[in-house]
Amino acid sequence: MTSLLEVRNVRKTYPRHGEPGRRVVLDDLSLSVAPGDVVCLIGSSGSGKSTLLRCLDLLEPIDDGVIELRGREISDPLVDPRVVRREIGMVFQAYNLFPHLSVLDNCTLAPRRVHGMPAAAAKDKARELLDRFGLGEHVDKHPDRLSGGQQQRVALVRALCTDPALLLLDEITAALDPELVGEVLDIVRSLADAGTTMVLATHEMGFAREVASHVCFLDGGRIVEEGPPAQVLGAPEQARTREFLRRVLPQG
Amino acid sequence: MxxxxxxxxxxxxxxxxxxxxxxxxxxxxxxxxxxxxxxxxxxxxxxxxSPGWPRVRATFLDLHHAKESLPSIVDGFWLNVRMFLIAEPIILVAGLALALARQATSAWLVPVRGLAVLYTDVVRGIPTLLLVFLFVFGMPALGLAGIPNSIFFWATVALVVSYSAYVAEVLRSGIESVHPSQLASAEALALSRAQTMRHVVVPQAVRRVVPPLLNDFVSLQKDTALVASVGLFDALFAAADYGNFNFNFTPYVVAALFFIAMTVPLARLCDVLARRLARRERAGAL
The missing domain is CATH 1.20.5 (Single alpha-helices involved in coiled-coils or other helix-helix interfaces)
Structure with missing residues (x-):
């Protein structure tokens, strides 16, 4: 099976005390994502999950290694990041909707301006997606009038409106209270069932166990353990994975 | 990590x-x-x-006249410098006071709020040059005891009055751009309204409006030259004086260079400060 996304030996550092390269955030990290995969990145804060997602969307330059999308190296300086991002959707923890645009305009901005879709078609498509995810009555409102769960669902729809080949979700439920988490995860679940390729950082272990095709446990910028959810979450081999799961899972 | x-x-x-x-x-x-x-x-x-270049060079870019007029322009420019060094801090304080007055919520301060609105509306509507005339000629004419008669004093007052209205509006827009959640978290910490303004809102507001504030201050530095029209011997007046006597306009160019030399470093300094703040506050943030 050819992979959609191939990450090989990626290294990412940040400066510490003004010295470049002193803080290693991703250390020789490799990952392979096949079409239809749902890869869940788990690990404590600062383990590098978010940084990895940002590097995949070329929002951060990497210090070494190779990232390939459909066999083409996208970490090449000669590749235009905007061309790559046309194929990738990203959703952030803090929604990051544009407060000055209505829900509908948030969702049609990129299809119209970047993908050259006619306004009517973009609107129809956005309306249909918003309807499907229970946001039909909010299309003309501005984001700040919606609840956190609704805003995050809009952010998902905004990412989906451009038909991305790959969806990156960065702890999209971390800012929501528990009763709103469900409505957002339901969408992700239905996307997974429809075969959408996703890489998501999450703290929801139950959800990862249910939806993931592949779970990666990150620690100190490395993938310490990876495999099917039943194995990584059910019978972890590494001591660090066991310790992490003991802390996040109430039953131990 | x-x-x-x-x-x-x-x-x-x-x-x-x-x-x-x-x-x-x-x-x-x-x-x-x-x-x-x-x-x-x-x-x-x-x-x-261009066809007129030789003439322009002779009348505007004559090294001899530049050298000759330099001392009096330097003397005159010192007056411009003093004037805006005095005016700028006063304008900042007055502008901030006006902006805060418009934000006041206390019932006792309602008339103050009204006056602040009236002040900005009226003052901004009057050309600065006209304000200079009104203050320089009008105030001494009142013949009130104990107020100074100096042209320098009243010209500075006119500039302060004019520019504090502009600066107040700039600061107000900065204050209003601070997100309501910041007010909420300050209130939740039981800060008083004044403490909220002093420690939370105004510091954020000022950072956001540094570029337009700078705009106003650069504008003020140039408008100190308006005092030439009421007979104060500033850089522009000195240049005009020399130029009219010698039939050469080079001093105007010299005076212009002085004003540019004054504003450019200030603009660069503000850029550097703004960049440093942005780096510190936004490092790693999404």
Whole structure:
């Protein structure tokens, strides 16, 4: 099976005390994502999950290694990041909707301006997606009038409106209270069932166990353990994975 | 994060990418240099090849007259400098007071709020030059005991009155741009309204409006030259005085250079400060 996304030996550092390269955030990290995969990145804060997602969307330059999308190296300086991002959707923890645009305009901005879709078609498509995810009555409102769960669902729809080949979700439920988490995860679940390729950082272990095709446990910028959810979450081999799961899972 | 700092050596691919990036950088530098040179050559040629250029050079760019007029322009410019060094801090304080007055919520301060609105509306509507005339000639004419008669004093007052209205509006827009959640968290910490303004809102507001504030201050520095019209011997008046006597306009160019030399460093300083703040506050944030 050819992979959609191939990450090989990626290294990412940040400066510490003004010295470049002193803080290693991703250390020789490799990952392979096949079409239809749902890869869940788990690990404590600062383990590098978010940084990895940002590097995949070329929002951060990497210090070494190779990232390939459909066999083409996208970490090449000669590749235009905007061309790559046309194929990738990203959703952030803090929604990051544009407060000055209505829900509908948030969702049609990129299809119209970047993908050259006619306004009517973009609107129809956005309306249909918003309807499907229970946001039909909010299309003309501005984001700040919606609840956190609704805003995050809009952010998902905004990412989906451009038909991305790959969806990156960065702890999209971390800012929501528990009763709103469900409505957002339901969408992700239905996307997974429809075969959408996703890489998501999450703290929801139950959800990862249910939806993931592949779970990666990150620690100190490395993938310490990876495999099917039943194995990584059910019978972890590494001591660090066991310790992490003991802390996040109430039953131990 | 305590990433293991192993003996990492960049891979061949990474070294190749670095070479590509530095090639791209060099390419950008070359393009930028060529574009700059072309722009300068075109502008210079348009100037030098224009039919009136010899005359313009003789009347506006005469080194001899520049040297001759320099001492009196320096003396005059010192007056401009003193005037805005005095006026600027007062304007900042007065503008902030006006902006805060418009934000006041206390019932006792309602008339103050009204006055602040009236003040900005009226003052901004009057040309600054007119304000200078009104204050310089009008105030001494009142014949009130104990108020100064100096032209310098009243011209400075006119500038303070005029610019504090502009600065107040700039600061107000900054204050109103601070997100309501900031007010909520300050209130939740039981800060008083005044403490909220002092410690939470105004510091954020000022940072956001530094560029337009700078705009107003640069404008003020130039408008100190308005006092030439009421007979104060500033840089512009000195230049005009020399020019009219010697039938040469070079002193005007000299005076202009002084004003530019004053404003450019200030603008660069503000840029540097703003960048440093942005780096500190936004590092790593989404």
């Amino acid at each position: 305590s990433g293991p700092t192993t003996h990492w050596q960049p891979s061949e691919r990474e070294l190749a990418r670095r070479r590509t990036r530095s090639r791209q950088r060099r390419h950008r530098v070359v393009v930028a240099s060529i574009a700059t040179v072309i722009a300068l050559v075109v502008l210079g040629a348009a100037l030098v090849l």
